[in-house]
Amino acid sequence: MLLAPQPTSAHPLRLVVCFLLLCGAGVLASPIITAGCPDRCVCDDQFVVQCAGQHLTTFPVNLPLATRQLIISNNRISELPPLALNYLSDLVYLDCSNNTLTEISESTFGNLRKLAYLDLSFNTLHRIEDRTFGPLASLVMLRMTDNPGLSDIHPDAFLENEALQVLDVSRNNLTALNITSLIALPTLRSVGLSGNPWSCQCDNEDLCLWVHLETFKFQDEGQTVCGSPADMQGRRLSEVGIQLRTLCHQSLDSLDYLFFVVIGFVIFAAGTVSAWLMGVVMVLYERYIKKKDDQLELENEEEGIEMDNASRGRTDRGNRSLKTSHTV
Known part of the structure; x- marks a missing residue:
């Protein structure tokens, strides 16, 4: 007896078709925002993702959304993609040290408002813009040491980081640092500046004076020395602070007073000559106007005389005509 074949259920087939359609349409979650663990990384139940020393050349994908600590140090990553990084809104610890990062865009840390620790040391950064750390x-x-090409930090780079307590920019290529935003940070207690070729000239006076007045804040203060000019090379910034204050705000000497006297005399002479010339011009102008008025008045008088003569002539001719008519 042959058994009739059982009808094949179409339900599993429909599931497979739906799965393929979802994949083709891109509806499935991107690996950036899935809850897996990146290749060559270790993820634990404490939301720590460890990817250090894995020879990565790109930022890891497939990161758990709840990641709180991300360690990608000792790789060859050259870029931090803002889209991938900003999905990690719970991130509090980010170690990017010893990679090949060359720049950080203004949107890189746009959504990392909980980030408390950031390490960008041993990279190839060149410049820090004003809004780079603004969202943090x-x-x-913040550790940003050992970037040999880092020579410029925008004056407002730390303006919005009011919670910042430790800043380390040691062993870069900085020659000057605008401290306006730094001295306004209420909780800043430790600053690392050593190993930079600092310029100990008047344009960097505020930094040197700050190091002198608040030496306790500066890590390795003894190694924070001048790189230029030649006569100050090797001297500590804390030593030259007061000296620069004196040199850059000297009182006037005899040559300065002589200069002001000469300038005053020149200004006085120029004013006198200008006033004399103005007076001459005004006198000549008044004479010219008076002459024009006299000519105009004379012309008016002559026209009046001519009109009177013409009127008298017409009157005389009328009288003679009247007499002639009476005689006839």
């Missing part, structure tokens, strides 16, 4: 309202410690 909770940043407590």
Whole structure:
């Protein structure tokens, strides 16, 4: 007896078709925002993702959304993609040290408002813009050491990091640093500046004086020395602070007073000559106007005389005509 074949259920087939359609349409979650663990990384139940020393050349994908600590140090990563990084809104610890990062865009840390620790040491950064760290309202410690090409930090780079307590920019290529935003940070207690070729001239006077007045804040203060000019090379910034204050705000000497006297005399002479010339011009102008008025008045008088003569002539001719008519 042959058994009739059982009808094949179409339900599993429909599931497979739906799965393929979802994949083709891109509806499935991107690996950036899935809850897996990146290749060659270790993820634990404490939301720590460890990817150090894995020879990565790109930022890891497939990161758990709840990641709180991300360690990608000792790789060859050259870029931090803002889209991938900003999905990690719970991130509090980020170690990017010893990579090949060359720049950080203004949007890189746009959504990392909980980030408290950031390490960008041993990279190839060149410049820090004004809004690079702006979104990091909770940043407590920033390490940015050993970037040989880092020579410029925008004066407002740390303006919005009011929670910042530790800043280390040692062993870069900085010659000057605008401290306006730094001295305004209420919780800043430790600053590392050593190993930079600092310029100990008047344009960097505020930094040197700050190191002198608040020496206790500066790590390795003894190694924070001048790189230029030649006569100050090797001297500590804390030593030259008061000296620069004196040199850059000297009182006037005899040559300065002589200069002001000469300038005053020149200004006085120029004013006198200008006033005399103005007076001459005004006199000549008044004479010219008076002459024009006299000519105009004379012309009016002559026209009046001519009109009177013409009127008298017409009157005389009328009288003679009248007499002639009476005689006839």
